[in-house]
Amino acid sequence: MMVVVVLMVAMVVAMAVDATSFITVSNASKEAFKTATLLKTLNVNSLITGEAGVGKKSLAKYILPDAPVLDASNFDELLTTLESSTQIIITNLQDSPNLKTIVDNIKLNDIRVIATSNNHLNNDSLDELFSIKFDIPPLSQRQEDVEALVEVFSKEASLLFGVQNEFNLENFIPDLTKNSNSLKRQVMISYLLQDIQDVELMDIMENYLSSKLGSNSDYRNHLYLYEVPLIRAGLYKFKSQLKLSDKLGLNRNTLRKKIADNKDYL
Template sequence: MEEFIAASPNSKEILNSAKLLQAVNIHALIYGDIGVGKKTLAKFISPEARVFSCHELQKDIIDKVINIEKQTIIIKKVEEITNIDLILNWVEKNEIRVIATTQAKTLNSKLNDIFSITLSIPPLSKREEDLKLLTQKFSNEASKVLRTEKILPSKLMLNTSKNAHSLRKSIYFSYLFETVGEDEILMFLENFMLTNLEGENSYKDFVYLFEVPLLKAAKKKYKSQVQMAKHLGLNRITLRKKLEIHKELL
């Protein structure tokens, strides 16, 4: 079973609450963004529980092919339930305990009312100690899977936009990148553009692929916009315009 990393103060509190839920038979809701560990925490609370998607569970109930009584189940993305009465009636009739996960900030009131407790898992950006441990874990994993020496932490390109999902992917990419040279980078870009080349403004549409990584690298390397402009060979007005154009990607 995958471990729920809990080294940060806020995640330690969540794990303590989850330990209490192991001993009480109440419905619980776990909220958080993609990749924060909702399913892992649910399995920590009830390791033997079967995991269902909403579509799968509804279909099994309608088709009468599910035979569960007085057990705990985990429902992923509970906000996607389309027949709430069907699920709730089945849960009550069969004395089912539900541990559900959701990315939705609000649920249908009828569905929300069944949960006695909600655990909210913060993103990795607010769990510094957890991020460090997960980075080490995924780096060890990538080194083993790809059969290569571990690379320095400073060389890891960490993407936490989708928490653990994007973090793992970015670390694997960091290891692969160690074997990639300029020719391969140009080849990747060429293939990407060839696949997506269309319309009459393709140059304008694709220029961000060059400008965004360059601006990101300059922001990391130089301490001020004055230094960025100097080393990029741009005047400050042009630099500010480009930073504004690409601000959502920077």
Template sequence: MQDFIAEDGISKEILNSAKLLQAVQVNALILGNAGTGKKSLAKYILPNSDIYEAKILQKDINDDILLLQNEAIIIDKINEITNIDLFLKWLDDNNIRVIAISNTENLNQKLKDIFSINLEIPNLNKREEDTKALVNKFSQEASSILDLPKIPSSKLIVNISNNTHSLRKSIYFSYLFETIGEHEILMFLEKYLSENLRGENSYKDLSYIFEVPLLKASTKKYKSQVQVAKHLGLNRITLRKKLEIYKDLL
């Protein structure tokens, strides 16, 4: 059975609803942004069911090549179903139960009407305890897969901007970062820059690659703009201009 992390109160409520859905034969819709755990929750509800991509499923229904009857299935990206009437007729004719997944609530009303229960999973920035548990899970995973000693939480880079997708990547990067030095960092930068050099203003266009990390590190370490300006060797007016230019990245 696939794990759905539920340490926060709201996640525990969602998991309780999922347990109910294991026992009752109704259609349900799971909503949430990418990386919030929709597939994990769907597999928790239907651990033995296959996951179908909506577009491919619709094509297979249209081509009449599916041999499904009296089954429960998981449908990912249900919002991409376009021939609603064909899809609904197929569900009815074959007695198919659906646990559906969608990144958006913007669904056709006929489609919305088939779901008895909607479960909406919040982003990780609203699930602090879940995030801590996921950090620990991904840290153990990275340590095992990369065959590296587990590193302290203070050294982990935690990026939840894209929920678990970015979080897992940032934790793995934290482990890899422990194995690389200045030479490798410069090598990675050179590769990235060489692939993105274009036009006649490359220096201006790509300078943020150096300046944003430097500004972020400095503002975290020195706290006040006076100290940041002093240690970077900038006057405060120049520092304020740079902070304004990069405010969306800091």
């Protein structure tokens, strides 16, 4: 079961730590970094917007490296920190239960603030507070940054797992659904699994299924876990249902039915 434990640790690490230092390869990320560099020299408040995982917090910490970082949803803790700080980073501003109170306290205590938000906020108080606002595009619009991030994450995976294998990019399609958060998780898991043995793979499946079994139709309900990867791999390798049916020893109509039954996963 060792591989299961390692896999779970990798997933937790990938989700718990900051995704990365801000990557500046694409033109969009270079422009965002230029703005952040300018803000380091100016005593003004700024709001950084963009989807989760695009690097907002990394840039905010680059601008104010010594400032405490508070999530806007932790309202009471945030108000307490505002009473004793001269500068602060506020993340997830869109989750604040009371934006007006936060803005009033920032002004009252004359605090330098860099804030982040997952979306644009239409609020007159915020417009007055933040002299500079800028947006970071999602990774789907910054493909050059994706390649650099994959390299960074694969090096982290090599150190984490204590192996020197080169990360295999064949058939690797970056998961950008949550930007660098989903990409890092994917690279970590892919790196760990690229040399997995059949016994280790069966251990993972056993661990997964042990919490799922209990009904009278478990075999049918979980058959897709075995059939879908086999069909996917076969179609990719042989490029033909006819060839795949021959290699699997299945009637072509049987294979077609299995493909139809699993259409949601293929």
